[in-house]
Amino acid sequence: MPDNRVTGLTVKYGREHEDGAVQCMNGGSADINHGQKGEYVFIHADRDPHGRGITDVRLLITDKDYGSGDLAKGAGGKYQVI
Numbered sequence: 726m727p728d729n730r731v732t733g734l735t736v737k738y739g740r741e742h743e744d745g746a747v748q749c750m751n752g753g754s755a756d757i758n759h760g761q762k763g764e765y766v767f768i769h770a771d772r773d774p775h776g777r778g779i780t781d782v783r784l785l786i787t788d789k790d791y792g793s794g795d796l797a798k799g800a801g802g803k804y805q806v807i
Contacts (some may be wrong), residue, residue, distance in 0.1 A: 730778035733771035734807055736794040738764045745769055763799030768807070782807055 736757075737746070746755040746767035753759070757766040784796075785806045796805040 729772050729774055730776055731770045732773045732776035732778060734779070734782065735769045735771055736796060736807070737767050737769055738798055739767065740765060757796045758798070758800055761797070761800040763797060763801075766796055766798055768796075 747770055748755050755767055757768060758764060786803050787806070788803060790804055791806055794806045796807065797803070
């Protein structure tokens, strides 16, 4: 099996299901904002067989807008950034 390391995560926004998004393990929606009033939000895994794989993922919940990557975009409340 070829090595297909996850080297980063990218947050993308849309109005409908996003092809290539990381899928929910239990078969649920890949939309991070599912059931909320915000935009559709999807996480995509960046892969590179020669890159250095990520070893840590953190979630930052903050009042500060970092300009992109908000997992709760349009839902109101605090910004949630990975």
